[in-house]
Amino acid sequence: MLRKILSAAGFFFLYLIVILLATFYQKPIFLFLLMLLLLLPPASYLAARYAVLHLQPEITTSLLFGHSGDEITVSFVLKNPAYLPLPDCTFHYTVSSPFYPNEESYEVNCPVYAHDSFAFSIPLTFRRAACYQIRLTQITVWDYLHFFNFHKEVTLQKELFIFPPENDNLQFSSAAFGEGFDEFEENGAKGNISSNVTDIREYIPGDRLQKIHWKLSAKIHKLMVKENEQTSSHQFILLPELYLPDPAQPVLEQILSNTLTMGRSLLADGITFFFRYYSITAQDFIQFCILNEDQLEEAFRSCFYESTYAESDLALTVLQKADMVHGSILHVTDKGVEDVIS
Known part of the structure; x- marks a missing residue:
């Protein structure tokens, strides 16, 4: 408003001078x-x-996936196809995450030349695992006399998925998690895996060599994997708590780190499992069957969109009350992983 008043006052003063001279x-x-x-x-x-x-605004990023502490460059590009320069433009953008409710707003002022594009980049470093949403919300442009400003509403967004580091002090052990391991490990013993093939799909890195259909793979020159029916009633369920009592504390970061470490450790031992978390938005559990690393990352990306809760052990409490599963629940908190038999 002050800028408009000053511009109008200067123009009016110039107009009076010309009237007097005329x-x-x-x-x-x-x-x-x-x-x-x-x-x-x-x-x-x-x-x-x-x-x-x-x-024509655009957003680009150097990476879509990273780890805590990685530096990711976000670039904003504003193309001006018209043969008219815009000397005073302002970008309005925000950075937010479903895990952390505080949305941060930023502004960058820049000129855009005629029939040209302007780009500026910002390096971002995220210290905690989450899905971070970079939104370009509005572009404000002043006219050449600074009498009027125009607001171009924009709905451009880029999502950055930041994964936690692994916890070197946490490792899956058949001794520590005995009951679920004995019942559920796919070791080829009778009674665990049926000979019935339920599906055949392309090989995904992380699949066990025992599951490869060698005859079919040789015929079509492509690795194919057999999916067998699981006959064991006992299951491993990886159950992380989306627990965040205080956004200033790294509680949720530790939970996610423990979950990722345990999930990769299970896969490294050739054990498939279920990844399950409680969604307070849906008031229900979201579950993924994890056969390889890609599916584990997909499960993480899904839970990154959820809201956190301040009640400790909420997911475990709801799961036990509902009596929804029989097997070993690998309950993940910031303190570690506990094997809960249901």
Whole structure:
């Protein structure tokens, strides 16, 4: 508002000076200047509005997936196909995460030249695992006289998935998690795996060699994997708590680190499992069957969209009350992983 007042006051002062000069000297040039000054505001408005309507914003990132502490570059690009420069543009963007409710807002002011594009990059380092959403929400442009400003609403967004580091002090052990291991490990023993093949799919890194269908793979020159029916009623369920009592404390970061470590450790031992978490938004459990590393990362990306809760052991409490599963629940908290037999 102050900028508008100052611009209008300066223009009005200039207009009065030209009127006085036209009155005193009575020259045609001053009448021409008066007409020109009267035409400048609408011309400035129309030219700036035309250029704003044709602006083309973009967001690019150097990475879509990273780990805590990685530096990721986010670039904002504003293309101006019109042959009119825009000397005063402001980007409005926000950084937020479903895990952490505090949305941070930023502004960057820049000029955009005629029939050209302007780009600026910001390096971002995220210390905690989550899905971070970078949103370009609005572009504000002033006209050439600074009488008017235009707001171009934008709905561009980039999502960055930041995964936690592994906990070197945590490792899956058949001795520590005995009951679920004995019942559920796919070791090829009779009674655990049925000979019935339920599906055949392409090989995914992390699949066990015993599951490869060698004859079919040789015929089509592509590794194919057999999916067998699981006959064991005992299951491993990896149950992380999306527990965050205080956003300033790294409780949730430790839980996610323990979950990722345990999940990868299970896969390294050739054990498939279920990844399950409690969604307070859906008031239900979301479950994934984890056969390989890609599916584990997909499960993490899904839980990154959830809201956290302040009640400790909420997922375990709801699961036990519902009596939804029989098997070994690998209950993950910030203190570690506990094997709970249900």
